[in-house]
Amino acid sequence: MEKNALPRLQYKGSEQQKLTLHLFFQIMGKIRMSCSPRKNHWWYITLYLDTKGFTTGPVPYKNGLETFTLLLNLHNQRLEVFTSGGEEAYFDIFEGISVAEFYLQLKNILKRFGIETEILERPFDLNIDKSFKELEEIRSYDREYVQRYWKVMLWASNVFKDFSGRFYGKTCPVHLFWHSMDLAVTRFSGKRAPKMPSEARISDKDAYSHECISFGFWPGDPNIPEPAFYSYTFPAPEGIEKTTLKPKQAKWVENNGNWLAILPYRDLQEVEEPATVLLDFLESAYQAGARLKEWDVEDLKVPPLRDLLKKTAPKRGQFQQLKNQS
Incomplete structure (x- = not known):
């Protein structure tokens, strides 16, 4: 029996819902990767958790003079695109939307904003041979599961x-x-x-x-x-x-x-x-x-702040000295 407020989540029975969301993430992530400067260990391709959903964070374009952000907004159930130049656009994410429609609508917005991206238009490591724009049959977006x-x-x-x-x-x-x-x-x-x-x-x-x-x-x-x-x-x-x-x-x-x-x-x-x-x-x-692996565990450990404060706190009587000096 559940003892806390953590949401219920399961894999079995939700495979297609997970796959649909996974492909949305791959599209968003590949677009970020195509525009972002390289960083070690592939840290420049990832997505992030946001108070509204999932986001790319700011992505540079126009030689770094501007940025754009993709946000899968779960409060409004839509994919939002906004730029540092003040442009904003979105399309609704509804139950039954296909991966193909998601991809094409997003590409159209980016094209309208003059954001050029070149990505490999196929899913990565999912044993799917079709391109994103051909994936009409994968359409199991489920609002409750994603929330x-x-x-x-x-x-x-x-x-x-x-x-x-x-x-x-x-x-x-x-x-x-x-x-x-x-x-x-x-x-x-x-x-x-x-x-x-x-x-x-x-x-x-x-x-x-x-x-x-x-x-x-x-x-x-x-x-x-x-x-x-x-x-x-x-x-x-x-x-x-x-x-x-x-x-x-x-x-x-x-x-x-x-x-x-x-x-x-x-x-x-x-x-x-x-x-x-x-x-x-x-x-x-x-x-x-x-x-x-013989890491220097103790040297790499960050002590709690209270321990640092104990080491640096003035001794009894020093507070009055400091006050008098000021």
């Missing part, structure tokens, strides 16, 4: 931001990777990772150029058919699957030769303080990978 998914992701994003602030090392923003539809935040040790084979995908070579421990949430897929939080260490240290995770419901799962720490979302719906439990999971997965 629940967004609220879960918004909550997860806030917890990830809390966790992110506890690490002094290089850390990516909390962002949504549209290729696999997962929300992620990643920590880096600063050490180079072993060179990947020449046949490895370019995306993997750039994403995993350095040692990292990644944390995320996805809404489920055929391999793990339920929404779940995850973490993995790259390169995976030997024996990580033998380490203890928190809470007890979390487990190690082998996936494509790597070990994933998995915490099903449904388990968080059954606890009274889900944010605390999720933070414990993230920390336990981090400790497992960081210590086995």
Whole structure:
């Protein structure tokens, strides 16, 4: 039985609803990628959680003189486009809208605003051979499913931001990777990772150029058919699957030769303080990978602000001295 206010979310029975939204994300993300300057580890292609829905954030065009933003506004159920020049346009997102119509309407607005984009018009890594403009048959946008998914992701994003602030090392923003539809935040040790084979995908070579421990949430897929939080260490240290995770419901799962720490979302719906439990999971997965990879865990730890204040607070009597001097 659910013990908190986290929304219900499931993969089984919602596969087509998830796929439709996933393809909308891929269209938005590819447009952002086509216009944005390159950044390490593909951080320039992602989407973000917004108080109204999902957004690209500001994207440069006209040689960087202006920006535009795409926003999937879930309050108004429409895709909005607005520019730094004051132009605004939108089209309605309704139940039954096809991926093809979504794509063509968005392209028409961008063309009207003089925003030139060149993208590979095919879905990425979804075993779909048609182009976006041909996908008339994929039309399972479901307002209720998307609202629940967004609220879960918004909550997860806030917890990830809390966790992110506890690490002094290089850390990516909390962002949504549209290729696999997962929300992620990643920590880096600063050490180079072993060179990947020449046949490895370019995306993997750039994403995993350095040692990292990644944390995320996805809404489920055929391999793990339920929404779940995850973490993995790259390169995976030997024996990580033998380490203890928190809470007890979390487990190690082998996936494509790597070990994933998995915490099903449904388990968080059954606890009274889900944010605390999720933070414990993230920390336990981090400790497992960081210590086995010999990261300087203590040096990279950000202490609570109250601890810093204790170290810098004036001693008794110094307050009056400071007041007299001023």
